Amino acid sequence: MSRYYSYINSAKEIIAAYSGAEPFASHLKKQFAANKKFGSKDRKQISQLCYCYFRLGNSLPEFTVEEKLLAGLFLCNRSSNDLLKHLKPEWNDVIETAFESKLQMMKRDVNASTVFPFTGELSAGIDVDEFAFSHLQQPDLFLRIRPGRKETVLHQLKAAAVSFQMQGDTTIVLLNATKIEELIMLNKDAVVQDYSSQRVGELLLNLKPQTLNPKPSVWDCCAASGGKSIMAKDILGDIDLTVTDVRESILINLKKRFAEAGIKNYNSKVVDLSNSPLTIHYSPFDLILADVPCSGSGTWGRTPEQLSFFNNGSIETYSALQRKICFNAITKLKPGGYFLYITCSVFKKENEENVQWLQNELKLQLIKQELLIGYTIKADTMFAALLQKPE
Numbered sequence: 001m002s003r004y005y006s007y008i009n010s011a012k013e014i015i016a017a018y019s020g021a022e023p024f025a026s027h028l029k030k031q032f033a034a035n036k037k038f039g040s041k042d043r044k045q046i047s048q049l050c051y052c053y054f055r056l057g058n059s060l061p062e063f064t065v066e067e068k069l070l071a072g073l074f075l076c077n078r079s080s081n082d083l084l085k086h087l088k089p090e091w092n093d094v095i096e097t098a099f100e101s102k103l104q105m106m107k108r109d110v111n112a113s114t115v116f117p118f119t120g121e122l123s124a125g126i127d128v129d130e131f132a133f134s135h136l137q138q139p140d141l142f143l144r145i146r147p148g149r150k151e152t153v154l155h156q157l158k159a160a161a162v163s164f165q166m167q168g169d170t171t172i173v174l175l176n177a178t179k180i181e182e183l184i185m186l187n188k189d190a191v192v193q194d195y196s197s198q199r200v201g202e203l204l205l206n207l208k209p210q211t212l213n214p215k216p217s218v219w220d221c222c223a224a225s226g227g228k229s230i231m232a233k234d235i236l237g238d239i240d241l242t243v244t245d246v247r248e249s250i251l252i253n254l255k256k257r258f259a260e261a262g263i264k265n266y267n268s269k270v271v272d273l274s275n276s277p278l279t280i281h282y283s284p285f286d287l288i289l290a291d292v293p294c295s296g297s298g299t300w301g302r303t304p305e306q307l308s309f310f311n312n313g314s315i316e317t318y319s320a321l322q323r324k325i326c327f328n329a330i331t332k333l334k335p336g337g338y339f340l341y342i343t344c345s346v347f348k349k350e351n352e353e354n355v356q357w358l359q360n361e362l363k364l365q366l367i368k369q370e371l372l373i374g375y376t377i378k379a380d381t382m383f384a385a386l387l388q389k390p391e
C-alpha cells in the first residue's frame with residue numbers, strides 16, 4: 001500500500017475513534033502518542049486530512065469517509081499537495097481554482113447550512129454565506145503588541161525573517177504554524193490574542209474617566225489565563241485588579257503569564273459564579289469584565305470538529321449559565337460602574353438576547369454593543385457589550 005493510502009486509512013481510523021467528548025486536537029495528540037510509527041511529516045499530513053474533513057461540516061453526506069477526506073483536501077486548499085498529486089492528480093492540477101468551480105467540476109453542491117448547520121441561530125449582522133464558508137480556511141495567528149514594545153517586536157520578527165503583516169498599529173498577523181514562542185518574549189512584549197478579542201478593548205475607550213476612581217477597581221470574573229486582564233491593564237493603566245475563575249488550573253497558568261507580563265499586584269481566587277447566592281466578600285467594583293463561558297461558535301474555524309459535533313441544545317444551557325454568572329457578578333458592581341459582557345459566540349441567544357435581558361431584568365443601561373466580525377479576515381468572530389449600572 002502506498003504511504004498516501006496509509007495516510008487516508010490512518011485519518012479514517014482517527015476520525016472513527018473520535019467521539020466529540022474532548023477537543024479534536026487532544027484526541028489527535030493521544031492517537032499520535034499511541035502510534036509511534038508516525039514521523040512529523042506523517043503527522044502533519046494526517047492532521048491536515050482530518051481538519052479539512054471536519055471543515056466541510058455535514059456537507060457531502062453521500063460520500064464515503066475516504067471520498068470526503070480527499071474532497072476536503074481539494075476544497076479547503078489552494079496549493080498543490082503531494083497526496084492529491086498521487087491519488088487525485090486531476091484535482092491537484094486545478095487546486096488553485098475557486099471553490100465554486102471546484103464544486104462544479106465535482107458536480108456537487110455544498111451550501112452554507114451544510115457547512116454551518118445552525119444558521120437560524122445567528123446574531124444579526126452576520127453574512128450567512130461568508131461566515132459559513134469561512135470555516136473552510138484555517139484562521140491566522142494574531143499578536144497584540146504591548147505598549148512601548150513595538151520596535152522590539154518588529155526588530156525580532158524581521159531578524160528571524162518571519163513573514164508577517166501589520167493590521168492597524170498594534171496587531172501582527174502571522175501564519176498559524178509560526179513558532180512565535182521561539183522568536184519573541186511572549187506576554188512581556190506581545191500577547192497571542194485573536195484580532196476580534198483585541199478589538200473588545202475598543203469598548204473600554206467609552207469609559208468616562210470622571211466616573212472612575214483614579215485607580216479603578218477591576219474584576220475579571222471569568223479570567224481564564226488572563227488575556228482580557230492584561231489588555232485592560234494595557235489600556236486603563238494603573239488598576240486595582242481582581243481575577244477569578246472556576247478552574248484552579250487555569251489560574252495557575254494566569255499567574256505564570258502575569259509574571260511574564262510584569263503584572264504583580266492583583267488578587268486571585270477560585271470562584272464559581274454559578275453558585276447562588278454568591279458568598280465572596282468583595283467590595284463593589286468600578287468595572288467588571290465578564291468574558292463568559294460560551295459555545296465558542298465564533299472560533300470554530302480553529303476547532304472545525306464542532307461543525308458536526310456541537311449539540312444545538314447546548315445554546316440554551318450556555319445562555320442560562322451566562323445569565324446566572326452575570327446576575328451574581330453584578331451584585332458586586334458599584335452604582336455607576338461598568339459591565340463589559342463578552343462572548344466568542346455568533347448565536348443571538350448568547351449575544352444580543354442576553355444583553356436585552358441584562359437591560360430588562362438587571363436594569364443595566366446599554367452604552368454600546370458590537371458584533372466583532374472576524375470571518376472576513378481569517379480571525380474569530382466575537383460579541384461585546386458595554387453596560388452601566390444606574391447611579
Ligand SMILES: C[S@@+](CC[C@H](N)C(=O)[O-])C[C@H]1O[C@@H](n2cnc3c(N)ncnc32)[C@H](O)[C@@H]1O
Pocket residue numbers: 221222223224225226227228229244245246247250271272273274275291292293294325
Ligand atoms: C471565555 S473563557 C475566558 C477567557 C479569558 N477572559 C481570556 O481573555 O483569556 C471563560 C472562562 O469562564 C470560566 N467559567 C466557566 N464557568 C464558570 C463559573 N461558573 N464561574 C466562574 N467562571 C467560570 C471558564 O473556566 C473559562 O476560563
